[in-house]
Amino acid sequence: MIPDWIRPRAERFRFLPAEQAARGSLPWIVALMVALAVLGMAAGISLVSGVGVMKDGLAQRFTVQIVEPNPDIRADKVAATVAALEGRDGISRIRVLETAELRELLEPWLGSGNVGEDLPLPAMIDAEAESPALLNHVAASLERDVDGARVDDHAGWLAPVARLAWVLAIVALAAALLLTAAMAAIIVLGVRAGLTRHAETVDVLHLIGAEDRVITQLFQYRFGMVAALGAVTGFLVALLLIFAIGRLITALGSGLVAAAGLPWWGWVMVVMVPVVAVMLSTITARITVERSLADVL
Amino acid sequence: MRPLARFENVGLRYGTDAEVLRDISFRLDAGTFMFLVGASGAGKTSLLKLLYLNRRPTRGRVTLFGEDIGSIERKKLPALRRRIGVVFQDFRLVDHLSCFDNVALPLRIEGVVESEVQAHVGELLEWVGLTKRAHARPHTLSGGEQQRLAIARAVIARPDLLLADEPTGNVDPQMAQRLLHLFQELNRLGTTVVVATHAVHLLPQVPTAMVLRLDRGEMRDPTGSLRHPPGSQRQAAIHEAGRAAE
Ligand SMILES: Nc1ncnc2c1ncn2[C@@H]1O[C@H](COP(=O)(O)OP(=O)(O)OP(=O)(O)O)[C@@H](O)[C@H]1O
Ligand SMILES: [Mg+2]
Numbered sequence: 001m002i003p004d005w006i007r008p009r010a011e012r013f014r015f016l017p018a019e020q021a022a023r024g025s026l027p028w029i030v031a032l033m034v035a036l037a038v039l040g041m042a043a044g045i046s047l048v049s050g051v052g053v054m055k056d057g058l059a060q061r062f063t064v065q066i067v068e069p070n071p072d073i074r075a076d077k078v079a080a081t082v083a084a085l086e087g088r089d090g091i092s093r094i095r096v097l098e099t100a101e102l103r104e105l106l107e108p109w110l111g112s113g114n115v116g117e118d119l120p121l122p123a124m125i126d127a128e129a130e131s132p133a134l135l136n137h138v139a140a141s142l143e144r145d146v147d148g149a150r151v152d153d154h155a156g157w158l159a160p161v162a163r164l165a166w167v168l169a170i171v172a173l174a175a176a177l178l179l180t181a182a183m184a185a186i187i188v189l190g191v192r193a194g195l196t197r198h199a200e201t202v203d204v205l206h207l208i209g210a211e212d213r214v215i216t217q218l219f220q221y222r223f224g225m226v227a228a229l230g231a232v233t234g235f236l237v238a239l240l241l242i243f244a245i246g247r248l249i250t251a252l253g254s255g256l257v258a259a260a261g262l263p264w265w266g267w268v269m270v271v272m273v274p275v276v277a278v279m280l281s282t283i284t285a286r287i288t289v290e291r292s293l294a295d296v297l
Numbered sequence: 298m299r300p301l302a303r304f305e306n307v308g309l310r311y312g313t314d315a316e317v318l319r320d321i322s323f324r325l326d327a328g329t330f331m332f333l334v335g336a337s338g339a340g341k342t343s344l345l346k347l348l349y350l351n352r353r354p355t356r357g358r359v360t361l362f363g364e365d366i367g368s369i370e371r372k373k374l375p376a377l378r379r380r381i382g383v384v385f386q387d388f389r390l391v392d393h394l395s396c397f398d399n400v401a402l403p404l405r406i407e408g409v410v411e412s413e414v415q416a417h418v419g420e421l422l423e424w425v426g427l428t429k430r431a432h433a434r435p436h437t438l439s440g441g442e443q444q445r446l447a448i449a450r451a452v453i454a455r456p457d458l459l460l461a462d463e464p465t466g467n468v469d470p471q472m473a474q475r476l477l478h479l480f481q482e483l484n485r486l487g488t489t490v491v492v493a494t495h496a497v498h499l500l501p502q503v504p505t506a507m508v509l510r511l512d513r514g515e516m517r518d519p520t521g522s523l524r525h526p527p528g529s530q531r532q533a534a535i536h537e538a539g540r541a542a543e
Contacts, residue, residue, distance in 0.1 A: 013405050017393035204389045207349060208450075209379035210406045211372075294371070297353060 002225075008217040015205055015214065016198045019222050026190055030230025030277060031237070033183045037176040038238035038273045044172030045266035047165040054158060061154045062135055066123040068148050078123045081146055088138065090130035097124040176273070183277060184284045187227070191219055191288040206296065216289045220282050227281030231274035238270075300324040301362065301458060301489050302348060308356030309343055316355070317343050318514045325491070327457070330484045330503050333493040335511030341493040342386055344511065345460050348491065349383045350374055362457075379407060382456035384464045386493075388447040390435035396446050397422065397431040403454040421449045424479075440467035448476060452483060459483060461492045465499065477502055 004012060064081055068074040078096060085091045102121045129135035132153075139151035195202065202215055246261070262270065302325040309318040318340045325331060333341050346352045347359050350366065359366040362377055369377075382403075390399050397418055404414045422428050425445040427438075435443055444467045451459060459480065465473035477492075477499060484490045492499075500508060510517040 009405065009408070013398065013401075014394065015402075015406075200389070201391055201393075204391055205402075205406065206375075207351060207378060207383060207389075208403050208406055209375045209381075211375045214406065297351065297371070297374070 006221075008214075008221050010214045010218040011221055015210070016194075016201055016218055019194060026186070026226050027230035027233065029186055030183060030227050030281070031234035033179045034231045034234030034274050034277050035238040035241075036234075037179045037277075038235060038270050039241060040172035040175050040179075041273060042238070042242050042262060042266065042270050044169035045269060046262050048169045049263045049266060050261065051158065051162045051165040055162060060129045060132065060135060062127060062129060062139065063152045063154070064125040064127070064142060065150045065152065066125075066146065066148055067150070068123070069120050074123050077146055077148065078125065081125055081142060081149060084142065084145065085125070085127055085138070088134075090134045091138065092128050092130075094125065094127045097126065180277070180280060184280055187223055187281050187284040188288050191223060191285050192292065194219060194222075195289065195292050202293075203296075212290065212293045215293065216286055219289045220286045223285035224278060224282040227278045231277045234277075235271075235274040299327065299363075300360070301327040301329075303360040304347075304357070305360075306357035307347065307354045307359055309340075309347060309352060310355045316514060318347075318511075321357070321516055323509060323516070325489060327489055328484070328487060329489050330481065330506040331489075331491045332500055332503070332506050332508045333491055333511065334495070334497060334500070334508060335517075336513075337495070338513075339511040340514045341511055342462055343514075345383075345462050345491070345493055348458070349381055349460055350378055379403070379454065380457040382451035382454065382459045384444075384447045384451045384459075384461040386462035386466075388435075388443050390443060390446060390450075392434060392436055394434075395432045396427055396435060396438070399435060399446060400449045400453050402450060407454060417453060418449075421453055425449045441469070441472060444468055445472070445476070448479070452479070455483075456488060459488050459490045461490070463494055464492060465494065465496055473499065474502070 010016070064085075066074060066077050066081065068077055082094060082096065085094050099121060102124060106121075129138060135153055139153070142149050142151055205214065242262075304321045304323050307318060307321040308316045310316045321344065333344060335341050343352075347354055347366065348361065350361070353359075353367050362380065364373065364377065391402065394402070400418045400421060401414050404417065409417075419428070419431075422431055425448065427442060427446060427449070430438060430442065435446060438446065444464065448461070448464055451461065461480065464480075465476055468476065473496070480490050480492060481503060500506065
C-alpha cells in the first residue's frame with residue numbers, strides 16, 4: 001500500500017514490531033492540535049486582514065460635522081465648507097447628507113418616530129481626500145476657518161478595532177505555537193515509550209551491527225506517518241469548520257465582517273500548519289532517538 | 298602474527314560493584330580456537346561482553362581489530378560488530394520475527410540483496426535442522442532448537458570472530474558434537490572462535506584449542522593457561538578443569 005521507496009528497510013523487514021501508536025490516540029491528538037492551530041491561525045489572519053482591507057477603503061474618507069442650532073447660519077456654513085472643499089485640489093466625492101438621511105442614521109438610537117422635525121441636527125458633509133496628509137491639512141484649516149466644524153476621519157474610528165484584531169491575531173499565533181510545542185512533547189514521550197518497549201530488540205540490533213540510523217529511520221518513519229494521518233484529518237475538519245463559519249458570516253451581510261476572509265497568503269500559512277506538524281514530528285522523533293541512543297555503547 | 302584481540306591488565310566492574318574481572322591479560326591471534334572455561338559466575342560472559350563491544354573495560358586496555366575499545370568512537374562500532382558473530386547465553390532471539398527472519402537479520406542489516414539472503418538462510422537452516430520451523434516464532438521452539446537458531450544467526454554473515462557463550466548447554470551430546478564441528482569448520486575457514494563453556498569434556502575434541510581459565514574474575518595460571526602445546530599443559534589444564542567441574 002505504501003511504496004517501498006518511502007518505507008525504510010528497517011520497516012519493510014520489521015526490525016521492530018509494528019507499533020500500537022498508529023492505532024492508538026496519537027493521531028487523534030495530532031489531529032486535534034492541527035485543527036485548533038488551523039482555526040486559530042485562520043481566525044487571526046482573517047481578522048487582521050479584514051481590518052486592513054476596511055482601513056484601506058476608509059483611509060481617505062472623512063466627514064465634516066457642523067454643529068449650529070440656527071438652520072440659516074448652518075446652511076451658510078455648509079455652503080462655505082463645500083466651497084472651501086471644492087476649491088482644493090485632491091478633494092473629491094463631496095456630498096452633503098440630506099436631513100432625511102441623518103434622521104435615518106439616528107433612528108436606530110432614538111427609536112422610529114422619536115426624531116422630531118424640530119430636533120436640531122448637525123450638518124454632515126462626506127468627502128474623500130487624495131492622501132492622509134491632505135486630509136490632515138484640510139481638517140486643520142476647516143476647523144480653524146469654520147466655527148463649529150469638526151472633521152472625523154473614518155480610519156481613526158477603526159484604530160481601536162485594528163488594535164484588538166492584532167492582539168487577537170497574536171494570541172491565536174501564540175496558541176498555535178504552544179500547540180506545536182505540546183505536540184512535539186507528546187511525540188518525544190511516544191518515541192521514548194517506544195524505545196523502552198523495544199529496548200531489548202534495539203540492543204540486539206545494535207550488537208548485530210545495526211547503525212543508529214536504522215533505528216532512527218524507523219521511528220522517524222512511523223511517527224511521521226502517524227503525524228501525517230492526524231494532520232490530514234485535523235486539517236480537513238478545520239477546513240470544513242472554516243467554510244461553515246464563512247457561510248454564517250456571509251449570511252450576516254454586515255459591512256464590517258464582509259471584509260473578513262482569508263487572503264491568499266493566509267491560505268498559504270494555514271496549509272503550512274499540517275505540513276509543519278508532520279515535519280516537526282519527524283524531526284522530533286529523529287532527535288529523540290539520536291539522543292537516547294547516544295547514551296548506550 | 299597480528300593479534301585480533303589483546304587484553305592488557307583489564308578490569309571490569311558493573312556500576313560501583315567490585316570488579317568481576319581483574320588483571321586479565323592475553324592475546325587472541327587471528328585463526329585461533331579458544332575455550333573460555335570457569336565456574337558459574339567466574340566472569341566468562343563478562344569477558345565476552347568486552348569482546349562483543351557491549352562494555353568498555355573499566356581498567357586496562359582492550360584492543361580489538363586494532364582499535365582501542367576503551368576510547369573508540371561510537372560511530373565506528375557497527376562496522377566492528379558486523380565482523381563479530383555472537384551466540385548469546387540467553388540467545389536473544391527477536392521474538393516478533395520468524396526463525397527465518399532472525400537468521401536473516403545480520404544480512405539484512407548489512408544490506409545484502411534479498412535473493413542472496415533467501416539462499417543463504419535457507420541453506421543454514423537446513424544445516425541446523427530447522428527448515429521445518431523456518432516460519433515459526435522463536436518462543437515456540439525447544440531450548441535446543443533456539444540454541445541452534447542462535448548459532449545460525451551468529452554465523453550467517455561469516456564473521457571474522459565468533460563468540461559462543463555456552464553454545465551446547467541445551468542440546469544432546471550428538472548435537473553438541475555437530476555444533477562443535479561446525480565451529481571447527483568455520484575456524485578452519487579462518488574464523489577466530491571463542492567458546493565459553495562449563496562442558497570441559499568438549500575440550501579434548503579440539504586438540505589445537507587454547508584454553509583460558511577464569512576463577513572468580515581472575516585468570517587461573519596465567520602463563521600456563523594461554524597457549525597449550527598438544528599433550529602437555531593443555532591436557533593438564535583440562536584435567537584440572539575436569540576435576541574442578543566434579
Ligand atoms: N549486568 C550486571 N550487573 C551487575 N553484576 C553483574 C552483571 N552481569 C554479571 N554480573 C556479575 O558478574 C559476575 C560474573 O558474571 P558472568 O555472567 O560474567 O559469569 P559467567 O562466568 O558467565 O557465569 P555463568 O557460567 O553462570 O554464565 C557475577 O558475579 C555476576 O553476578
Ligand atoms: Mg555466562
